[in-house]
Amino acid sequence: MKIKEVTIRHLKMQLKNPFSTSFGTIYNKEFLVLEVRDEQGTIGFGESVAFEAPWYTEETLKTTWHMLEDFLIPLILNQEIQHPNDALELFKGIRKNNMAKSAIEGALWDIYAQQSNQSLAQAMGGMKEKIEVGISLGIQETIEKQIEVVDNAVKDGYKRIKLKIKPGWDVEVMRVLRKHFPDVPMMADANSAYTLKDIQTLKQLDEFNLMMIEQPLASDDIIDHAVLQKQIKTPICLDESILSLEDARKAVELGSCGVINIKIGRVGGISEAKKIHDYCEKMGIPVWCGGMLESGIGRAHNIALTALSNFVMPGDTAGSSHYFEQDIITPEVIAQDGYITVPQEVGIGYTPDLETIGKYTVASKTYK
Numbered sequence: 001m002k003i004k005e006v007t008i009r010h011l012k013m014q015l016k017n018p019f020s021t022s023f024g025t026i027y028n029k030e031f032l033v034l035e036v037r038d039e040q041g042t043i044g045f046g047e048s049v050a051f052e053a054p055w056y057t058e059e060t061l062k063t064t065w066h067m068l069e070d071f072l073i074p075l076i077l078n079q080e081i082q083h084p085n086d087a088l089e090l091f092k093g094i095r096k097n098n099m100a101k102s103a104i105e106g107a108l109w110d111i112y113a114q115q116s117n118q119s120l121a122q123a124m125g126g127m128k129e130k131i132e133v134g135i136s137l138g139i140q141e142t143i144e145k146q147i148e149v150v151d152n153a154v155k156d157g158y159k160r161i162k163l164k165i166k167p168g169w170d171v172e173v174m175r176v177l178r179k180h181f182p183d184v185p186m187m188a189d190a191n192s193a194y195t196l197k198d199i200q201t202l203k204q205l206d207e208f209n210l211m212m213i214e215q216p217l218a219s220d221d222i223i224d225h226a227v228l229q230k231q232i233k234t235p236i237c238l239d240e241s242i243l244s245l246e247d248a249r250k251a252v253e254l255g256s257c258g259v260i261n262i263k264i265g266r267v268g269g270i271s272e273a274k275k276i277h278d279y280c281e282k283m284g285i286p287v288w289c290g291g292m293l294e295s296g297i298g299r300a301h302n303i304a305l306t307a308l309s310n311f312v313m314p315g316d317t318a319g320s321s322h323y324f325e326q327d328i329i330t331p332e333v334i335a336q337d338g339y340i341t342v343p344q345e346v347g348i349g350y351t352p353d354l355e356t357i358g359k360y361t362v363a364s365k366t367y368k
């Protein structure tokens with residue numbers, strides 16, 4: 001393929017339910033959608049998952065636009081690209097900025113899948129026909145409300161419930177929830193809200209038979225996590241700390257985690273995500289696919305990735321209706337009884353709905 005045109009659109013979509021974590025609350029999802037066209041006229045779509053503010057990683061919507069406009073799109077336009085893996089080589093002179101890289105790389109995978117007449121999942125080597133789905137629930141204002149949202153998610157059939165925790169909203173909350181839901185697979189995500197000084201609190205979480213505790217310590221740490229993992233029974237899952245295959249290797253070799261959450265945007269694209277998946281499979285480390293409150297376009301990429309064999313734990317890929325009144329793809333993503341069917345159609349398997357995309361677009365620019 002030879003890329004001839006890239007359009008960036010900035011979309012703003014109201015979240016049905018505000019999402020609260022240890023950093024604060026998000027009411028709207030603002031993100032970039034990339035429409036990439038090659039010389040044969042094949043169009044691929046990608047999504048930049050960076051938020052407006054740098055609270056999850058350092059990237060933001062504006063930094064990703066800047067990286068795309070000034071560095072990444074010029075590297076891609078008019079280049080002969082045999083396979084989306086080539087993007088790793090093309091981008092190797094640019095450090096990090098993984099969400100920006102991933103947005104455009106995802107669109108190349110979509111084009112590649114269409115031109116090789118495969119679904120995106122097949123193009124990646126994914127064989128599953130359906131995937132198990134979990135749900136990530138934000139911190140609620142009261143414990144009663146927290147019980148209610150967990151109850152609704154259990155009734156909706158989600159295969160595991162992820163709960164956000166922070167100092168002051170942890171052991172007692174989990175105790176109440178475990179009492180109400182003795183058999184529900186549950187886990188906790190702290191988004192780096194603790195340090196090793198909190199080890200006594202973190203040890204108490206062992207009581208609740210959690211599947212894992214996600215990113216309890218600093219967002220760039222693997223050393224302290226290794227210390228903590230030796231002292232708690234619950235497996236640690238790393239999210240923010242893993243930006244590449246090299247990070248995964250070091251974390252596994254140090255014993256910093258028992259599970260890895262792979263987010264395509266955080267690791268710089270599907271090619272790197274696959275490498276981490278393959279390495280973890282070889283090392284006996286289970287992985288699952290994290291979410292970034294994506295629209296249907298990013299969600300479609302996540303579903304395809306989850307079709308790979310070592311995604312053995314339910315991911316944060318809930319159905320579209322959990323997030324938005326109206327998604328920007330047709331059909332929208334439906335989770336039924338905790339499963340999503342992996343589309344078999346060529347490409348991402350859902351059709352981006354340009355009219356709805358237009359409705360949510362607040363700015364756009366085309367590069368050729």
Ligand SMILES: O=C(O)CCC(=O)C1=CC=C[C@@H](O)[C@@H]1C(=O)O
Nearest residue numbers: 021056136290291292293294316
């Ligand atoms: O439903 C989803 O898309 C998952 C949402 C979710 O848990 C997260 C999204 C973005 C940043 C974080 O707060 C968090 C995570 O850390 O996994």
Ligand SMILES: [Mg+2]
Nearest residue numbers: 189214215239
């Ligand atoms: Mg997380």
